[in-house]
Amino acid sequence: MRATVMHAAGDVRIETVADATISKPTDALIRITRACICGSDLWPYNGGPNTAGQQMGHEAIGVVEAVGRDVQRIKPGQVVIMPFAFSDGSCIFCEEGLHTACLHGGFFGVGGEAGGAQSEALRIPNADGTLYPLPVGKDDALMPSLLTLSDVMGTGHHAAVTARVAAGHSVAVVGDGAVGLCGVIAAKRLGAEQIILLGRHQPRIDLAKAFGATDVVSERGEEAIERVRALTGGVGVRSVLECVGTPQSMETSMGIVRAGGAVGRVGVPHYGAIPGAQPMFYRNVIVAGGPAPVRAYVDELLPEIMEGRIEPGRVFDRTVDLDSVPDGYRAMNDRTALKVLVRP
Amino acid sequence: MRATVMHAAGDVRIETVADATISKPTDALIRITRACICGSDLWPYNGGPNTAGQQMGHEAIGVVEAVGRDVQRIKPGQVVIMPFAFSDGSCIFCEEGLHTACLHGGFFGVGGEAGGAQSEALRIPNADGTLYPLPVGKDDALMPSLLTLSDVMGTGHHAAVTARVAAGHSVAVVGDGAVGLCGVIAAKRLGAEQIILLGRHQPRIDLAKAFGATDVVSERGEEAIERVRALTGGVGVRSVLECVGTPQSMETSMGIVRAGGAVGRVGVPHYGAIPGAQPMFYRNVIVAGGPAPVRAYVDELLPEIMEGRIEPGRVFDRTVDLDSVPDGYRAMNDRTALKVLVRP
Numbered sequence: 255m256r257a258t259v260m261h262a263a264g265d266v267r268i269e270t271v272a273d274a275t276i277s278k279p280t281d282a283l284i285r286i287t288r289a290c291i292c293g294s295d296l297w298p299y300n301g302g303p304n305t306a307g308q309q310m311g312h313e314a315i316g317v318v319e320a321v322g323r324d325v326q327r328i329k330p331g332q333v334v335i336m337p338f339a340f341s342d343g344s345c346i347f348c349e350e351g352l353h354t355a356c357l358h359g360g361f362f363g364v365g366g367e368a369g370g371a372q373s374e375a376l377r378i379p380n381a382d383g384t385l386y387p388l389p390v391g392k393d394d395a396l397m398p399s400l401l402t403l404s405d406v407m408g409t410g411h412h413a414a415v416t417a418r419v420a421a422g423h424s425v426a427v428v429g430d431g432a433v434g435l436c437g438v439i440a441a442k443r444l445g446a447e448q449i450i451l452l453g454r455h456q457p458r459i460d461l462a463k464a465f466g467a468t469d470v471v472s473e474r475g476e477e478a479i480e481r482v483r484a485l486t487g488g489v490g491v492r493s494v495l496e497c498v499g500t501p502q503s504m505e506t507s508m509g510i511v512r513a514g515g516a517v518g519r520v521g522v523p524h525y526g527a528i529p530g531a532q533p534m535f536y537r538n539v540i541v542a543g544g545p546a547p548v549r550a551y552v553d554e555l556l557p558e559i560m561e562g563r564i565e566p567g568r569v570f571d572r573t574v575d576l577d578s579v580p581d582g583y584r585a586m587n588d589r590t591a592l593k594v595l596v597r598p
Numbered sequence: 599m600r601a602t603v604m605h606a607a608g609d610v611r612i613e614t615v616a617d618a619t620i621s622k623p624t625d626a627l628i629r630i631t632r633a634c635i636c637g638s639d640l641w642p643y644n645g646g647p648n649t650a651g652q653q654m655g656h657e658a659i660g661v662v663e664a665v666g667r668d669v670q671r672i673k674p675g676q677v678v679i680m681p682f683a684f685s686d687g688s689c690i691f692c693e694e695g696l697h698t699a700c701l702h703g704g705f706f707g708v709g710g711e712a713g714g715a716q717s718e719a720l721r722i723p724n725a726d727g728t729l730y731p732l733p734v735g736k737d738d739a740l741m742p743s744l745l746t747l748s749d750v751m752g753t754g755h756h757a758a759v760t761a762r763v764a765a766g767h768s769v770a771v772v773g774d775g776a777v778g779l780c781g782v783i784a785a786k787r788l789g790a791e792q793i794i795l796l797g798r799h800q801p802r803i804d805l806a807k808a809f810g811a812t813d814v815v816s817e818r819g820e821e822a823i824e825r826v827r828a829l830t831g832g833v834g835v836r837s838v839l840e841c842v843g844t845p846q847s848m849e850t851s852m853g854i855v856r857a858g859g860a861v862g863r864v865g866v867p868h869y870g871a872i873p874g875a876q877p878m879f880y881r882n883v884i885v886a887g888g889p890a891p892v893r894a895y896v897d898e899l900l901p902e903i904m905e906g907r908i909e910p911g912r913v914f915d916r917t918v919d920l921d922s923v924p925d926g927y928r929a930m931n932d933r934t935a936l937k938v939l940v941r942p
Contacts, residue, residue: 355857355881514699525875526874527871527874532870535889540886545879
């Protein structure tokens with residue numbers, strides 16, 4: 255079958271690899287109908303750590319083609335969301351809704367046991383605990399929004415939840431990528447009164463405003479911190495959704511959060527320590543977040559999409575076929591595309 | 599009047615200083631009837647930063663002697679708890695219960711505007727928002743326990759609250775000082791099922807067990823982490839009460855918290871950054887805490903003491919008069935005393 259393989263910085267290729275098959279009784283095999291390219295895929299594309307020959311992609315919707323003999327809930331023919339992490343659905347962490355800490359789980363598209371979703375097909379470990387059957391056909395018009403439940407919408411929601419967004423609160427979203435924009439949607443639906451987007455790209459700013467952002471700060475560093483403080487009566491925001499993961503974005507986040515507020519991190523951290531442990535302490539600031547248990551959030555977010563209350567699929571501004579996935583990487587890396595949908 | 603003054607490392611003296619007086623219309627003047635020495639007082643005593651000539655002490659109960667003309671709620675003759683921070687009781691932060699972030703607040707015993715409580719008398723800024731009148735006489739038998747509401751019991755409670763202790767949870771308390779022991783009390787009353795004390799001093803361990811600790815780990819570093827994991831099915835505890843503040847204690851805390859768990863920091867941090875930002879992220883660990891809004895917690899904790907359900911006053915194992923305060927510092931620094939009560 256054909257799949258996306260990362261070889262080195264800037265060198266991502268579509269290649270023929272071994273067919274995905276069922277190798278364990280708890281596996282399912284899905285035919286990928288929609289996938290996408292993630293901001294985090296750009297880290298290895300830009301020379302970050304990756305396994306040579308790593309199959310890429312961790313967000314998908316597919317049709318179940320076959321299931322192992324121990325799979326009970328998932329059936330061939332179902333249209334399913336594939337969350338970016340697989341999980342058994344029954345360990346102590348899954349039972350608490352933290353599927354990304356599953357004792358028998360792992361991640362797609364990062365090398366290792368599981369393959370990547372930017373491909374024709376994929377083996378799904380722990381299919382019963384991982385896949386979420388959808389009540390729609392494989393070409394439903396809502397597909398772009400439903401696809402975001404595999405990662406970016408659930409991740410934006412996790413940023414908002416861990417940053418403790420609540421009704422009437424002031425919120426800042428650091429980063430205007432797809433996750434940040436979904437964070438705006440999440441903050442809005444959780445009742446935030448003021449939503450400040452920190453971003454610099456006009457089309458993304460426009461989309462953020464359509465999603466509910468009330469203010470935009472395009473400055474950086476100390477100037478951004480001053481602007482957010484000026485917008486919040488001098489004290490900063492209660493909730494910061496950190497959707498970037500660089501040392502600079504984390505420093506900005508710590509600078510704009512008010513005393514007693516929370517920073518919800520969902521940008522994969524490219525820093526080794528949280529800066530400012532002392533001011534963070536004296537101001538009772540909370541730092542939380544991590545890989546979103548998107549599987550747990552589908553129950554809450556799916557009806558929102560089905561009933562048209564949120565449209566996270568608007569983050570996709572380009573669609574490619576499998577052969578053009580390398581073009582999609584280039585476009586996202588050049589910021590000529592916000593988020594690229596893949597139709598294998 | 600006589601007061602405790604820090605001059606340099608190891609050099610704390612009882613001296614005659616200018617009498618405390620009312621200088622603002624919102625001030626009260628209290629006669630100190632009980633004070634104590636805090637673990638955090640040992641930082642300047644051991645050469646940490648302090649203002650030369652700094653008046654020491656931030657925990658007290660006293661009798662109101664006079665009030666400024668704008669003080670409405672507090673009356674002369676009342677026996678009052680003096681929380682370690684003063685606060686106006688009406689700003690946005692006080693209204694949320696975060697009095698230690700008060701827009702018009704500050705701290706006692708750290709130099710600056712307010713004096714120290716290890717003295718005969720003290721000026722209390724923002725008396726109405728700061729002081730908490732007690733329903734008992736100044737020599738009530740419950741005084742030692744009531745005195746802990748000015749800091750260590752409220753601080754242990756804050757550690758438990760910010761570490762999200764809840765019914766049935768596993769908890770670790772890092773540190774066997776007075777705050778850690780009060781953290782054990784707090785974790786117990788919030789319903790923790792397993793309470794692991796990390797400490798090494800037998801009298802304190804005995805007291806922790808009396809307060810509700812179920813397990814004791816006296817190892818340090820990696821060995822302590824392994825022991826806690828072994829006690830918790832290999833996963834670590836849901837809540838860590840970090841009651842020390844050294845880089846080592848923070849590293850241990852991050853090593854023993856389970857995925858999705860929280861570290862509540864109340865030990866004043868002697869480190870500049872939170873270590874392990876990446877494993878913390880991948881494990882969705884929360885770091886919270888800071889100076890406890892003890893003023894906010896009195897409503898909840900006072901009835902517990904009045905009705906005999908908790909006895910935090912048992913942390914005091916030595917009582918001195920004002921002249922003997924320097925002996926008290928020495929005893930706490932040598933660990934021959936756990937916590938020293940001062941009767942001026």
